[in-house]
Amino acid sequence: MTAATTGRDETLTWKLGGRSPDEIAINTTVDQRITRDWAWAGATGESVRVCVVDSGVQGDNPLVGPIQGSYALAGEDPGSEPTVVETEAEDAYGHGTACASIIRRIAPQCKLYSMRVLGKVGGGTGAALLAGLRWAVEQRFDVINLSLSTTRPQFDRELRALADQAYFQNTIMVASAHNTPVESFPWRYSSVISVGSHSQNDSDFVLANTRPPVEFFARGSAVPVAGLDGKPTRNTGNSFATPHITGRCALILGKHPGLTPFQLKTILYLTSDNVRGGA
Amino acid sequence: MTRDDSTALMAAAVAAALAGPGPELSAARRELLVSIVSVARAVFGAAAGSILLIDERTGELVFEATAGEGEEHLVGNRFPSDQGIAGWVAATGEAMIVDDLAASAVFARDVAERTRYVPDSIMAAPVTCAGVVLGVLEVLDPAPQSRSSLGDLDLLTLLAGQAGIALRGVARDAVVRPDPGGPEPDYERLVDLIRLYLGWDRPRQAAGFRLLETLGSVLSAAGQ
Numbered sequence: 434m435t436a437a438t439t440g441r442d443e444t445l446t447w448k449l450g451g452r453s454p455d456e457i458a459i460n461t462t463v464d465q466r467i468t469r470d471w472a473w474a475g476a477t478g479e480s481v482r483v484c485v486v487d488s489g490v491q492g493d494n495p496l497v498g499p500i501q502g503s504y505a506l507a508g509e510d511p512g513s514e515p516t517v518v519e520t521e522a523e524d525a526y527g528h529g530t531a532c533a534s535i536i537r538r539i540a541p542q543c544k545l546y547s548m549r550v551l552g553k554v555g556g557g558t559g560a561a562l563l564a565g566l567r568w569a570v571e572q573r574f575d576v577i578n579l580s581l582s583t584t585r586p587q588f589d590r591e592l593r594a595l596a597d598q599a600y601f602q603n604t605i606m607v608a609s610a611h612n613t614p615v616e617s618f619p620w621r622y623s624s625v626i627s628v629g630s631h632s633q634n635d636s637d638f639v640l641a642n643t644r645p646p647v648e649f650f651a652r653g654s655a656v657p658v659a660g661l662d663g664k665p666t667r668n669t670g671n672s673f674a675t676p677h678i679t680g681r682c683a684l685i686l687g688k689h690p691g692l693t694p695f696q697l698k699t700i701l702y703l704t705s706d707n708v709r710g711g712a
Numbered sequence: 713m714t715r716d717d718s719t720a721l722m723a724a725a726v727a728a729a730l731a732g733p734g735p736e737l738s739a740a741r742r743e744l745l746v747s748i749v750s751v752a753r754a755v756f757g758a759a760a761g762s763i764l765l766i767d768e769r770t771g772e773l774v775f776e777a778t779a780g781e782g783e784e785h786l787v788g789n790r791f792p793s794d795q796g797i798a799g800w801v802a803a804t805g806e807a808m809i810v811d812d813l814a815a816s817a818v819f820a821r822d823v824a825e826r827t828r829y830v831p832d833s834i835m836a837a838p839v840t841c842a843g844v845v846l847g848v849l850e851v852l853d854p855a856p857q858s859r860s861s862l863g864d865l866d867l868l869t870l871l872a873g874q875a876g877i878a879l880r881g882v883a884r885d886a887v888v889r890p891d892p893g894g895p896e897p898d899y900e901r902l903v904d905l906i907r908l909y910l911g912w913d914r915p916r917q918a919a920g921f922r923l924l925e926t927l928g929s930v931l932s933a934a935g936q
Contacts, residue, residue, distance in 0.1 A: 525795040551803050552794055581804055584843055612807045613869050630862050655860030669809035669860050
């Protein structure tokens with residue numbers, strides 16, 4: 434396919450694809466005091482509030498551990514905004530539970546919350562995503578994991594404003610790039626941290642992308658995750674790369690509370706495995 | 713769902729209903745879907761493959777084309793679209809692979825009841841047309857090298873895109889997919905009224921429209 438046939442800029446990259454990490458090596462002269470040891474060594478994500486906006490998170494799953502709060506959308510009128518209610522810690526799809534288990538593995542002592550925007554009630558639309566995300570931003574969580582996006586342009590403006598609101602209140606929004614090179618939101622905004630996949634069999638391996646729109650690549654292939662019966666499965670897709678970055682953000686914020694999204698993104702960049710000379 | 717979005721969906725639903733029954737899946741189109749499933753099954757060395765389409769009226773996924781294990785009895789089978797891997801893909805339009813399912817007693821029982829086949833691995837990609845998710849292309853138990861391959865997931869997504877093209881103009885219900893959280897709109901009664909209106913002459917239509925506008929104002933005021 435050419436740019437003419439796809440209608441998009443072919444120089445933009447969504448995922449690492451067949452390239453090796455060495456092909457996107459970045460040499461930097463930035464201060465080398467920002468190291469992985471400085472950034473998160475010894476950290477557990479303790480006291481960092483992380484919200485998984487997804488299909489819900491199963492509450493009694495041993496690979497996820499305790500959930501501090503579970504919320505969902507409710508509302509019968511399709512013409513009005515859904516409301517948010519506290520709900521049972523359930524997940525009919527298993528997707529949110531899988532994402533939560535990755536975050537828990539990386540930041541074992543973070544405080545996990547669930548906002549269900551897909552599933553039983555009021556889910557599956559850009560409006561549900563917007564409503565759930567708005568609630569999460571209003572709750573001022575430290576980190577929001579969003580392994581979802583909407584392709585519907587009518588939500589672009591409101592989602593962008595919401596992402597900006599999160600950015601300026603120091604809520605870190607970590608968002609999955611779409612698996613295929615289509616335009617979707619909100620991962621496309623510079624105010625969020627966007628994540629695509631690499632195929633390395635290493636959950637600690639993170640790459641900074643030299644070509645936008647995706648900013649970071651994390652493990653998205655054969656990722657060990659929690660199944661709905663509490664036993665591990667292995668999942669593949671950008672959805673599962675994103676919680677790796679969410680977990681890392683929780684570690685860094687646990688050790689260095691109060692960082693702004695700008696500062697945190699810089700630390701993620703300088704500690705990426707393909708950035709040489711920084712960390 | 714925003715008011716504009718909701719209005720657009722209702723308008724599309726009414727337009728579709730007025731147009732009468734949509735074209736059925738023709739034998740040729742169904743043959744093409746089966747061919748795509750068969751190609752997917754062969755490319756990934758899979759035990760089985762299926763295309764499931766969303767039935768908007770019931771909120772279910774329906775097996776429309778299958779190849780391999782279970783192909784004799786699966787077509788026409790239905791299951792809820794608000795659960796499981798295929799449900800996730802249909803709801804989000806995102807492809808994914810789940811492997812090592814054999815250890816999952818919950819999943820195995822659920823799938824076995826539906827398909828009489830218990831896979832260890834599932835690859836699933838959205839079948840889309842003009843940006844609308846119409847269903848899911850699913851491959852069960854692909855060869856080991858495909859079970860964690862992002863490249864193979866891309867390939868499956870391309871094949872699912874072909875299925876979407878094959879369905880162009882067919883699955884119009886997907887365009888008017890209602891909000892699962894909302895009440896079932898009573899489009900049929902609404903359409904009956906519009907048909908009645910269209911059968912009138914121009915003066916009577918104008919008078920009828922004024923009446924409806926007045927009624928709308930009264931109801932709107934009563935709701936505030």
